[in-house]
Amino acid sequence: MPVMQEKYQPEEIELAAQAHWKKTGAARAIEDLSKPKYYCLSMFPYPSGKLHMGHVRNYTIGDVLARFHKMQGFNVMQPMGWDAFGMPAENAAIQNNVPPAQWTYSNIEYMKGQLNRLGFAIDWERELATCKPDYYRWEQWLFTRLYEKGLIYKRYGTVNWDPVDQTVLANEQVIDGRGWRSGALIEKREIPMYYMKITAYAEELLADLDQLGGWPEQVRLMQKNWIGKSYGCEISFPYDAASIGAEGQLKVFTTRPDTLMGATYVAVAAEHPLATQAAANNAALGEFIEECKRGGVAEADMATMEKKGMPTGLHVVHPLNGEKLPVWVANYVLMGYGEGAVMAVPAHDERDFAFATKYELPIRMSIASKTGAYTDVVAPWQEAYAEYGVCTNSGKYDGLDFQAAFDAIAADLEAKGLGAKRTQFRLRDWGISRQRYWGCPIPIIHCESCGDVPVPDDQLPVVLPENVTVTGAGSPLAKMPEFYECSCPKCGQPARRETDTMDTFVESSWYFLRYCCPDNDQAMVDERVAYWCKGGIDQYIGGIEHAILHLLYSRFWTKLMRDVGLFGDVKLDEPFANLLTQGMVVAPTFYRDLDGGKKQWINPADVELQCDERGRPVAATLKSDGLPVVIGGTEKMSKSKNNGVDPQALIDQYGADTARLFIMFASPPDQSLEWSDAGVEGAYRFLKRVWRLVHEHVTAGCVTAYAGGELSAELKTFRRQLHQTIGKVADDFGRRKQFNTAIAAVMELLNAYAKLSETSEVARTVRQEALEAVVLMLFPIVPHVSEAAFAELRPGQTAGNQPFPQVDASALVQDEIELMLQVNGKLRGSLLVPASADKAAIEAAALASETVQKHLEGKAPKKLVVVPGRLVNIVV
RNA sequence: GCCGAGGUGGCGGAAUCGGUAGACGCAGCGGAUUCAAAAUCCGCCGUUGAAAAACGUGAGGGUUCGAGUCCCUCUCUCGGCACCA
Numbered sequence: 001m002p003v004m005q006e007k008y009q010p011e012e013i014e015l016a017a018q019a020h021w022k023k024t025g026a027a028r029a030i031e032d033l034s035k036p037k038y039y040c041l042s043m044f045p046y047p048s049g050k051l052h053m054g055h056v057r058n059y060t061i062g063d064v065l066a067r068f069h070k071m072q073g074f075n076v077m078q079p080m081g082w083d084a085f086g087m088p089a090e091n092a093a094i095q096n097n098v099p100p101a102q103w104t105y106s107n108i109e110y111m112k113g114q115l116n117r118l119g120f121a122i123d124w125e126r127e128l129a130t131c132k133p134d135y136y137r138w139e140q141w142l143f144t145r146l147y148e149k150g151l152i153y154k155r156y157g158t159v160n161w162d163p164v165d166q167t168v169l170a171n172e173q174v175i176d177g178r179g180w181r182s183g184a185l186i187e188k189r190e191i192p193m194y195y196m197k198i199t200a201y202a203e204e205l206l207a208d209l210d211q212l213g214g215w216p217e218q219v220r221l222m223q224k225n226w227i228g229k230s231y232g233c234e235i236s237f238p239y240d241a242a243s244i245g246a247e248g249q250l251k252v253f254t255t256r257p258d259t260l261m262g263a264t265y266v267a268v269a270a271e272h273p274l275a276t277q278a279a280a281n282n283a284a285l286g287e288f289i290e291e292c293k294r295g296g297v298a299e300a301d302m303a304t305m306e307k308k309g310m311p312t313g314l315h316v317v318h319p320l321n322g323e324k325l326p327v328w329v330a331n332y333v334l335m336g337y338g339e340g341a342v343m344a345v346p347a348h349d350e351r352d353f354a355f356a357t358k359y360e361l362p363i364r365m366s367i368a369s370k371t372g373a374y375t376d377v378v379a380p381w382q383e384a385y386a387e388y389g390v391c392t393n394s395g396k397y398d399g400l401d402f403q404a405a406f407d408a409i410a411a412d413l414e415a416k417g418l419g420a421k422r423t424q425f426r427l428r429d430w431g432i433s434r435q436r437y438w439g440c441p442i443p444i445i446h447c448e449s450c451g452d453v454p455v456p457d458d459q460l461p462v463v464l465p466e467n468v469t470v471t472g473a474g475s476p477l478a479k480m481p482e483f484y485e486c487s488c489p490k491c492g493q494p495a496r497r498e499t500d501t502m503d504t505f506v507e508s509s510w511y512f513l514r515y516c517c518p519d520n521d522q523a524m525v526d527e528r529v530a531y532w533c534k535g536g537i538d539q540y541i542g543g544i545e546h547a548i549l550h551l552l553y554s555r556f557w558t559k560l561m562r563d564v565g566l567f568g569d570v571k572l573d574e575p576f577a578n579l580l581t582q583g584m585v586v587a588p589t590f591y592r593d594l595d596g597g598k599k600q601w602i603n604p605a606d607v608e609l610q611c612d613e614r615g616r617p618v619a620a621t622l623k624s625d626g627l628p629v630v631i632g633g634t635e636k637m638s639k640s641k642n643n644g645v646d647p648q649a650l651i652d653q654y655g656a657d658t659a660r661l662f663i664m665f666a667s668p669p670d671q672s673l674e675w676s677d678a679g680v681e682g683a684y685r686f687l688k689r690v691w692r693l694v695h696e697h698v699t700a701g702c703v704t705a706y707a708g709g710e711l712s713a714e715l716k717t718f719r720r721q722l723h724q725t726i727g728k729v730a731d732d733f734g735r736r737k738q739f740n741t742a743i744a745a746v747m748e749l750l751n752a753y754a755k756l757s758e759t760s761e762v763a764r765t766v767r768q769e770a771l772e773a774v775v776l777m778l779f780p781i782v783p784h785v786s787e788a789a790f791a792e793l794r795p796g797q798t799a800g801n802q803p804f805p806q807v808d809a810s811a812l813v814q815d816e817i818e819l820m821l822q823v824n825g826k827l828r829g830s831l832l833v834p835a836s837a838d839k840a841a842i843e844a845a846a847l848a849s850e851t852v853q854k855h856l857e858g859k860a861p862k863k864l865v866v867v868p869g870r871l872v873n874i875v876v
Numbered sequence: 877g878c879c880g881a882g883g884u885g886g887c888g889g890a891a892u893c894g895g896u897a898g899a900c901g902c903a904g905c906g907g908a909u910u911c912a913a914a915a916u917c918c919g920c921c922g923u924u925g926a927a928a929a930a931c932g933u934g935a936g937g938g939u940u941c942g943a944g945u946c947c948c949u950c951u952c953u954c955g956g957c958a959c960c961a
Contacts, residue, residue: 504961
């Protein structure tokens with residue numbers, strides 16, 4: 001047997017361990033009904049080029065949980081793949097003239113190498129890339145099924161249009177209302193798009209949140225608010241024939257029908273038919289409508305922009321009191337939301353109040369405060385105005401509270417055929433059409449006589465051509481006759497293939513199911529899903545930024561696949577049983593302003609910071625030219641802001657184990673983490689210390705771990721700490737999923753180990769027991785060094801195949817415990833009592849203690865609080 | 877603007893159910909070892925104070941024998957807002 005290396009040499013032992021795992025297929029997952037399964041899923045990466053620290057954090061958490069559960073006897077699957085379609089590939093193509101496919105595949109190859117260098121126990125036989133036809137063909141296949149079921153439909157939707165590049169832009173590509181490449185002012189444009197009817201599942205998506213007990217409460221809450229179920233009324237305002245010149249009704253939805261008698265105007269979106277009609281002979285209004293159509297479509301911009309409006313000169317009739325109400329066009333009313341029109345009650349809605357004040361529209365109080373918070377509605381706005389109260393100035397409804405008024409008004413509206421109660425969702429249908437090249441083609445053929453025809457199964461997949469030139473202007477597929485020219489599957493006449501591709505969220509909505517059976521070329525999923533996904537995927541790990549969209553879409557797709565019958569008899573309503581939302585790894589951003597409002601983002605690694613005396617950055621310069629750069633915000637690491645930190649330098653210098661240990665030790669996983677490599681040395685030092693202590697121990701000769709027998713007080717205390725630590729680490733890994741504290745506990749244990757003075761034979765067996773436990777407890781986090789160290793402690797055995805250390809309950813027994821002594825809640829000392837002492841005995845001992853006597857100053861205590869095992873508080 | 881989360885020493889963080897605030901680590905300081913250095917080991921390390929003690933968990937208020945933890949108001953930072961992924 002070769003002698004253990006004295007020096008810790010990470011690269012050598014890591015490459016050896018990785019080669020060994022590869023040879024033995026240690027990470028391969030095979031369906032095995034004899035063991036409980038543990039499907040450990042991390043969000044797959046977009047292959048942007050290199051890993052960044054956010055990836056290292058995400059995948060290390062996954063690997064720790066996967067390896068820990070394997071040691072706990074589970075049959076573990078940890079797959080990995082590539083979210084390979086998306087915009088950055090097109091941007092790279094424009095910049096560097098590389099086809100998106102080639103760029104993507106070479107990124108995948110490089111990043112896969114990085115993942116392997118980090119030693120993750122990934123079953124690569126299940127690897128998938130969403131840009132490959134054998135993956136996306138099934139997405140197309142399901143699309144055609146959903147289309148036939150009416151769950152996908154076509155309608156107009158609003159997009160950001162760049163009039164110079166003649167292309168649709170993502171919200172991210174619109175900066176201050178201008179296109180990021182052209183600098184042109186962006187306009188809203190209505191184009192036909194395919195939508196998935198997620199609203200048809202709103203009720204179930206909301207209700208099933210209750211069964212997601214393994215999800216963070218904050219994520220469930222965000223999803224609940226996003227779905228946004230509200231109860232209200234739809235109300236129709238009949239057209240005033242005199243001003244509009246036609247019969248008709250303007251429909252609105254409101255959650256506050258009780259305030260209806262306070263409505264003083266209605267507002268419609270710029271795209272609303274009434275607005276269009278009024279603008280026909282009103283140039284100023286037409287101009288205003290054009291102004292409303294400028295700018296992007298992002299909700300955040302809509303919500304923060306200045307609220308503007310203009311009267312149309314048209315009127316509608318109040319459905320209950322018959323008053324004529326003016327119709328205004330307002331930039332804050334969106335055509336895509338609800339009815340594209342709202343009723344305005346300035347007295348009891350903050351936004352309407354501001355608008356009415358600005359344009360001197362009447363404000364009519366129709367709700368009286370229940371608490372007397374106000375008696376009249378006057379400027380400035382008070383929050384109490386919007387509270388539920390009692391109807392006033394509302395004729396027959398006066399005196400009714402919210403619910404009574406709601407019911408009465410709804411009943412009256414219904415009797416007149418001008419309204420009804422309705423449940424409304426904030427959730428909107430999911431627009432999945434993208435006018436982009438690098439995505440999954442939408443499997444539809446447009447035929448002049450047959451209309452939109454889904455591509456038949458035997459013609460799937462519709463393969464995306466990979467050799468294209470991307471220019472950034474227009475959609476490349478729409479310029480490729482060899483792609484779009486085809487014949488109608490129904491009538492055989494010449495037809496045109498759809499050239500839009502799907503939103504990349506579609507691919508990421510079901511990849512976790514395909515991991516179970518990536519090799520099946522006959523079906524989207526098969527019975528292996530039943531094995532791995534039974535009861536849900538056991539652990540999903542990914543960034544908190546996906547709390548709403550990705551996680552909601554994935555839940556939705558799982559339900560769609562279920563309802564298409566893809567799971568057979570297996571009940572799978574929710575894909576993810578347990579969710580760990582990782583906090584963002586954030587880093588400062590730096591940029592320089594370029595012409596046309598564009599920004600050049602500079603990587604933090606290329607920047608030199610100047611700090612003030614308190615260490616706060618005040619200025620920054622580019623290392624290469626020494627000239628200043630602007631300090632931006634601290635944001636999540638991303639390709640677009642160029643603030644990602646490549647872990648490669650860290651791995652090269654210290655090895656994978658140090659990188660893994662450091663990022664796990666830096667903070668708890670759900671907390672956001674501002675990146676800094678200060679402290680990496682400490683992680684490295686700790687691993688060297690582990691190595692050295694094992695080396696010292698094994699060079700003195702092998703022994704078997706302690707199995708019983710009399711121990712000195714020192715060893716007894718140490719063993720108690722050892723087994724307390726085992727309990728804590730198992731709890732941290734299994735229940736708490738907090739790794740920094742587990743590492744800290746092992747560090748403390750090792751500090752205690754180093755202080756042990758005894759050298760007897762029994763002391764050596766306790767040391768053996770402790771080192772074995774330390775190495776196995778660390779194994780999930782730093783598998784390479786643990787593997788190597790364990791092979792020295794127990795020659796011929798593999799750490800990865802060991803069970804996790806077990807707590808010896810007898811080692812935890814304690815004769816005496818220390819209680820804190822408080823007087824009036826202030827810590828004054830401590831008290832040693834027998835572990836068996838009852839409350840009365842503790843009280844007596846506390847009162848008798850010198851410290852307490854001193855603070856009592858002869859007075860009798862008013863109250864005694866005894867918290868067993870913790871403290872005694874004496875109130876004087 | 878709306879929804880969600882967070883703010884604790886010079887820094888990352890700990891305190892798991894309302895019960896010793898600052899575990900563990902980084903940085904710093906002092907010492908041992910060394911011809912010297914690196915590496916390693918030992919000790920100190922919230923603020924004020926000579927000490928006793930007082931103060932101290934973003935700010936202000938409240939509940940409690942006791943609050944970093946619960947409640948209210950404010951403030952700053954981060955994530956999301958439907959075409960970044």
